[in-house]
Amino acid sequence: MLQIHCPYCQEYREEEEFSYAGQAHIERPSEPESLTDQEWAQYLFFRKNPRGLHHEMWYHIHGCKQFFNVCRHTVTYQIISSYKIGDRPELEQSKAVDKESINAN
Amino acid sequence: MSNNYINSPASPLAHTNLAQLAKQHSNVTAGINFRELMLLGHLILRGNANDPAFLNGAQQSLQLALPITPCSSSKNSDYLVFWLSPNEWLIICQQETFAQLTAQLTDNLVGHYALVDVSSAQTIIELSGDEVINLLKKSTSYNTNPDHFTIGKVVTTTFAQTSATIYKAESQRFLLVTRRSFTDYIWIWIQQASQEYGLKILPPAKALE
Numbered sequence: 001m002l003q004i005h006c007p008y009c010q011e012y013r014e015e016e017e018f019s020y021a022g023q024a025h026i027e028r029p030s031e032p033e034s035l036t037d038q039e040w041a042q043y044l045f046f047r048k049n050p051r052g053l054h055h056e057m058w059y060h061i062h063g064c065k066q067f068f069n070v071c072r073h074t075v076t077y078q079i080i081s082s083y084k085i086g087d088r089p090e091l092e093q094s095k096a097v098d099k100e101s102i103n104a105n
Numbered sequence: 106m107s108n109n110y111i112n113s114p115a116s117p118l119a120h121t122n123l124a125q126l127a128k129q130h131s132n133v134t135a136g137i138n139f140r141e142l143m144l145l146g147h148l149i150l151r152g153n154a155n156d157p158a159f160l161n162g163a164q165q166s167l168q169l170a171l172p173i174t175p176c177s178s179s180k181n182s183d184y185l186v187f188w189l190s191p192n193e194w195l196i197i198c199q200q201e202t203f204a205q206l207t208a209q210l211t212d213n214l215v216g217h218y219a220l221v222d223v224s225s226a227q228t229i230i231e232l233s234g235d236e237v238i239n240l241l242k243k244s245t246s247y248n249t250n251p252d253h254f255t256i257g258k259v260v261t262t263t264f265a266q267t268s269a270t271i272y273k274a275e276s277q278r279f280l281l282v283t284r285r286s287f288t289d290y291i292w293i294w295i296q297q298a299s300q301e302y303g304l305k306i307l308p309p310a311k312a313l314e
Contacts, residue, residue: 008175008177008190008191009176009260010175010176011175011176013246013247013262014247014263016246016263017246017262017263017268062195062261062262062263063260063261063262064175064189064190064191064261064270065189065190065193066190066191090233
């Protein structure tokens with residue numbers, strides 16, 4: 001079980017209080033009508049599946065009912081940080097993936 | 106049980122006849138005491154906690170500051186207020202003061218806010234007794250350690266296979282705000298979970314204390 005820090009309740013809660021809500025920081029295109037079909041499909045359907053850090057949304061469905069962002073390592077399941085909707089992550093994917101440490105695990 | 110609760114509101118536990126059970130239990134001593142705080146006024150207030158005008162309007166109506174610290178509560182002789190989320194509070198009062206409170210809030214609040222009467226959507230179960238923390242340990246994943254779950258704290262969390270808002274009123278007295286449709290399930294759960302401690306039913310009350 002994961003222990004997830006809810007940035008709104010400001011404490012750690014058990015994973016069973018939460019539900020997963022998909023990849024974070026997906027921005028809706030400001031002018032969808034000007035996109036090509038391929039770009040629109042990219043926005044609608046294509047999601048990351050990294051081996052390493054993943055920024056994702058979680059929903060505190062049995063708690064304060066807020067969505068928030070979590071930065072989680074998909075190999076170790078370690079949660080690096082959790083932060084409110086609208087905030088930027090502390091670590092960006094490109095800087096943070098440490099392939100050697102993943103392979104060591 | 107008749108289903109005319111629209112005309113005369115009934116507790117979701119009305120069919121269990123808690124008052125009759127309480128008479129049978131009057132001489133019993135048990136590790137868990139169960140009491141329903143029935144038919145109270147439950148009001149959801151939503152608004153922007155960063156807006157001083159909103160906080161001020163709520164304070165004038167309640168004669169009480171809204172708790173803006175996560176998982177905290179505030180109370181006075183008339184009202185018990187729970188923090189539910191950063192922009193949402195639950196106000197509990199007696200049914201007699203409910204209309205007056207709603208009118209005062211409507212008068213004092215300005216701008217963007219919401220008031221929702223959820224009185225008939227939920228009820229309150231009071232659990233107390235020497236073994237109450239052991240019962241909670243079985244029922245919820247929340248940390249019930251007294252250093253962590255302090256008096257006055259209120260958390261919405263899982264309870265058995267459903268969820269409940271749990272308020273710690275005293276070191277061994279908790280209030281559970283439960284959804285109406287899940288209250289019967291929770292009642293059955295509590296009966297089974299407290300078998301090893303003994304369960305005493307107290308007469309249901311229509312007041313907070």
